[in-house]
Amino acid sequence: RAKSEGRGRYCFFEDAMDAALKARRALEEDLRTALREGAVRLDYQPQVDAADRVVGVEALARWSHPTRGEIPPDAFIPLAEDCGLSEEMGRYVLKRALEDSVRWRSLQVGINISARQMKRAGFVDELAELLRETGANPRQLALEITEGALLGDGEGVHETVDRLRQVGFSLVLDDFGVGCSSLSYIRRYPIDRIKIDRSFVAPLGHDADSEAVVAAIVRLAKALSLSVMAKGVETLAQREILKAIGCAQAQGFLFSPPVSADAIDALMAQGGRIRPLAEPDAA
Numbered sequence: 001r002a003k004s005e006g007r008g009r010y011c012f013f014e015d016a017m018d019a020a021l022k023a024r025r026a027l028e029e030d031l032r033t034a035l036r037e038g039a040v041r042l043d044y045q046p047q048v049d050a051a052d053r054v055v056g057v058e059a060l061a062r063w064s065h066p067t068r069g070e071i072p073p074d075a076f077i078p079l080a081e082d083c084g085l086s087e088e089m090g091r092y093v094l095k096r097a098l099e100d101s102v103r104w105r106s107l108q109v110g111i112n113i114s115a116r117q118m119k120r121a122g123f124v125d126e127l128a129e130l131l132r133e134t135g136a137n138p139r140q141l142a143l144e145i146t147e148g149a150l151l152g153d154g155e156g157v158h159e160t161v162d163r164l165r166q167v168g169f170s171l172v173l174d175d176f177g178v179g180c181s182s183l184s185y186i187r188r189y190p191i192d193r194i195k196i197d198r199s200f201v202a203p204l205g206h207d208a209d210s211e212a213v214v215a216a217i218v219r220l221a222k223a224l225s226l227s228v229m230a231k232g233v234e235t236l237a238q239r240e241i242l243k244a245i246g247c248a249q250a251q252g253f254l255f256s257p258p259v260s261a262d263a264i265d266a267l268m269a270q271g272g273r274i275r276p277l278a279e280p281d282a283a
C-alpha cells in the first residue's frame, strides 16, 4: 500500500513538474518573441546632484507580458540567461540605451551589465561596434556592475575592465556593501563610482548605526577619489541625512520612479530639475 501511495505521489509531482516546465518553456518562448518584436523596453530613472538637478539616468529594462502583466527584470533577465538568450538580451539593452543616450548629451546614462555579460568574450568588441553604429559617446555612459562581475577569473576581468576604461566608459560598482568583497574590489579595480545599496539608505533616520556605516562608506569613497551615489532614496529625511554626510548624488522614488525616455525629454525641456515634495504622510 505504501508503495502504491508513493507511486501516486511520484506521479503527482511528475505532473506538477511537467506543468511548471511547460509554463516556463512558454514564458521563454514569449521572451524570445518579445525581444524579436521589440516588446521589451527601457525606462530611465533620474539621478540628481546636490541642487536636485538631473545629471544622469539609469536604464532599467521592462517587459509587459501580454497576459501576465509586468514581469520584473530581476525575473526575466535570469530567465533570458538560463534559456540561451543572454547574448541577445544584453545586446538588445545596450543598443537601446546607446541610441537613447544620443538624445541626452548632457546626461550620464547608467546601464546595468550582468556578470555573465561582463565575462563573455567579445563583450568589449560588441560595445565598440554599437558605439560606431549609434554614434553614442562612451564618456557619457556608465556601466553598472556588481561584485559578481568582478568575482573570479582574475585576468580576463582585469583585461575587460582596462579595455572598457580605455574606450572611455565609466565603471560603477552597484549594490555597494551588500556582498563581502566590495572593499577589496574598489582597491583592485579602476572604479569611478559606487552606488550605496538601498538596504543602507532605508534605515537612515531610524537607526544611528546605519548612519555611521553610510558615513564611513562616503568617507572611504572620498579618500579613494570615487564618486558616490545613494540609491533607493525615498524620503526627505534620508535625503537630508545623506547630504549632511556628504553624499549629494541620489536616485530614488523621492525624485522619480523610472519613466519613459519621452518623459525624460520632457523633464529636461522643463529645466531638468526635480523638487522633491515633502511626504504627505510626514506632516
Ligand code: C2E
Pocket (backbone or CB within 6 Å): 045, 059, 060, 061, 072, 073, 074, 077, 093, 112, 113, 114, 144, 174, 175, 198, 231, 232, 233, 234, 251, 252, 253, 254, 258
Ligand atoms: P538595480 O540596478 O539595483 O536597480 C535599481 C532598482 O531599484 C530598480 O528596480 C528600480 O526601479 C528600483 N528603485 C529605484 N528607486 C527606488 C526606491 O526609491 N525604492 C525602491 N524600493 N526601489 C527603487 P528594477 O527596475 O525592478 O530592477 C531590478 C534589478 O534588475 C536592477 O537592480 C538590475 O540589477 C536588474 N536590471 C534592470 N534592468 C537591467 C538591464 O537592462 N540589464 C541587466 N543586466 N540588469 C538589469
Ligand code: MG
Pocket (backbone or CB within 6 Å): 058, 112, 144, 174
Ligand atoms: Mg543599477
Ligand code: MG
Pocket (backbone or CB within 6 Å): 175
Ligand atoms: Mg539591485
